[in-house]
Amino acid sequence: MASLPTPSVSADSRSRAAALREALARRVVVADGAMGTMLQAQDPTLEDFQNLEGCNEILSLTRPDIVASVHREYFAAGVDCVETNTFGANHAALAEYDIAHRVLELSEAGARVAREVADEFTAADGRQRWVLGSIGPGTKLPTLGHAPYTVLRDAYQQNAEGLLAGGADALIVETTQDLLQTKASVIGARKALDALGADVPLIVSVTVETTGTMLLGSEIGAALTALEPLGIDMIGLNCATGPAEMSEHLRYLARHARIPLSVMPNAGLPVLTSDGAHYPLSPAELADAQETFVREYGLSLVGGCCGTTPEHLRQVVERVRDLTPTPRDPRPEPGAASLYQTVPFRQDTSYLAIGERTNANGSKKFREAMLxxxxxxxxxxxxxxIREGAHMLDLCVDYVGRDGVADMEELAGRFATASTLPIVLDSTEVEVIRAGLEKLGGRAVINSVNYEDGDGPESRFAKVTRLAQEHGAALIALTIDEEGQARTVEKKVEIAQRIIADLTGNWGILESDILIDTLTFTICTGQEESRKDGIATIEAIRELKRRHPDVQTTLGLS
Structure with missing residues (x-):
């Protein structure tokens, strides 16, 4: 809201965030449990809700005493941190009450209440308490077209700015059901961090249903592949199920995630009774499960979700407070992901096949259907x-005279749910690539970057790489520089090494997320000058892999 002061972050906040990072690195940090049921148990009136019944976030303004009492109960149980009363302080949820313009206000209010209680307990005994700024999913799934990605992203940025201004020590994007919504949350949060010059842990907690996937069908591997490259600090699970149903998904994360892990299960699967939902897991059973997760999967942050009470968390604290997370030796699998599944770049029994029949420049049939x-x-x-065995699909809509952004929005939006394979976004136009990225919840590959117009801040190389960095996409890079396409082994390797050094050193992109195409001219023309081009390409690949074994390579064939 324009009338609100510009959010800011204090030096104390930076110190607390640093202390939280240090704690997560060396011990088990315990968060709180259920918030909504605790608030409702205090029977707030319709007036307390400003006639917006069920909008718990309003209570941070009208009845901060109720909200503070919940935080106090959890801190008294021994937890290290509490989540803010802001789960629904997002555009989608507040729009249902016709107060979407209050995202920033309610986010900051919820964080301030939690901050005051945390500081109260810290002052009492000197032990630092922290505030986790809760960013809930809302009710709109952008993958299904419920709301535009950009509208959600910008509102999540406001959500995060309010939380940071109110004193949150970390941001937790939680209970996520749609990977595109999750990415909008994370990217919005990162924009808030940049805008405020803040540096706090950014945690993502996805929700896997009893079906074994997220609501829209995403496997845990797809979630990890899509979200880890966004620069998050921690990934985990919360809600939907109890700990028993989460075990295999945590096992996967423990084996493959480079970053620390968290879990906040429900108190078992709900049982419907005449009095409503009952969660059957006892405090001792939750403590048993959390101890097992810490010992077996090396979790750093544990807590509770629906049905977990202060007593549940008191017993969890007792059980894990003297534990050190078991060290992990993760084996990441670099790859891309569709909404549904992850696809490693390196296949066990095959080369990685990128299907190009959905390329308007290469397929007359596809182009005519698009036109x-x-x-x-x-x-x-x-x-x-997909039926014929491709591992990824190249989507190119570039055609003279067409609105490439509109075509990409239409087709990437359809492919997002219709294709089980990751998408390679193939365009010479930066805005067309952006349009594709804003439709795909999985992890895309961008085709491509090169140094044809240099590498300055306004070059196409910089613009596309900036998009890849923001959206966590992998990059195909071509061995072309300001002098043109490399023909010799030496020149191909030289340009490839320049690209790799640039992307890793200046943009923070992992070598394993770079796919170098050493290129070749058409070699079947019979022209003498191109006779050895194929050999040069093969030798360049061999030398490049010797120098950079983690880098991927690709080669387009006509």
């Missing part, structure tokens, strides 16, 4: 390639 708006036919061509 005539036969979108279902375009989708069917994508499915044909």
């Amino acid at each position: 005539e708006g036969r979108w279902d036919d375009c989708v069917e061509m994508a499915r044909d390639q």
Whole structure:
């Protein structure tokens, strides 16, 4: 809201955030449990809700005493941190009450209440308490077209700015159900951190249903592949199930995630009774599960979700406070992901096949279907390639005279749910690539970058790489510089090494997320000058892999 002061972050906040990072690195940190049921148990009136019944976030303004009492109960149980009363302080949830304009106000209010109680307990005994700024999912799933990605992203930025201004020591994007919504939350939060010059842990907690996937069908591997490259500090699970159902998903994360892990389960699966939902897991059983998770999977942050009470968390604290997270030796699998599954770049029994029949420049059939708006036919061509064994799909809509952004929005939006394979976004236009990224919840690959127009801040290389960094995409890079396409082994390797050093050193992109295409001219023309191009390409790949074994390589064939 324009009338609110510009959010800011204090030096004390930076100190607390640093202390939280240090604590998460050396011991088990315990968060609180359920918030909503604790608030409702105090029977707030309709007036307390400002006639917006069920909007718990309003209580941070009208009845901060009620909200503070919940925080106090959890801190008294021994937890290290509490989550703010801001789970619904987002655009989608507040819009249902016609108060979407109050995102920033309610986020800051919720954080301030929690901050005051945390400081109260810290002052009493000298032990630092922290505030986790809760960013809930809302009710709109952008993958299904419920709301535009950019609207959600910008509102999540306001959500995060309010939390930081109110004194949150970390941001936790939680109970996420749609990977595109999750990415909007994370990217919005990162924009808030940049805008305020803040540096706090950014945690993501996805929700896996009893089906074994997120609500829209995403496996835990797809979630990890899509979210870890966004620069988050921690990933974990919360809500939907009890700890028993979370075990295998945590096992996967423990094996593959480079970053620390968290878990906040429900108190078992709910049982419907005449009095409403009952959560059957006892405090001792939750403590047993959390101890097991810390010992077996090396978790750093544990807590509770629906049905967990201060007594549940008191017993968890007793059980884990003297434990050190078991060290992990993760084995990351670099790759891309669709909404549904992850696809490693390195296949066990095959090369990585990128299907190009959904490329308007390479497929006359696809181009004609696109030009005539036969979108279902375009989708069917994508499915044909899936059936024939492709591992990823190249999507290119570039065609003279067409609105590439509109075509990409249409087709990437359809492919997002219709394709089980990751998408390679293939365009010469930066805005067309952006349009694709804002439709895909999985992890895309961008095709491509090169140094044809240099590497300055306004070059296409910089613009595309900035998009890849923001959205966590992998990059195909071509061995082309200001002098043109490399023809010799030496020149191909030289340009490749320049690109790798640039992307890793200046942009923070991992070597394993770079796919170098050493290129070759058409080699079947019979022209003498191109006779050895194929050999040069093969030798360049061999030398590049010797020098950079983690780098991926690709080669387009006509």
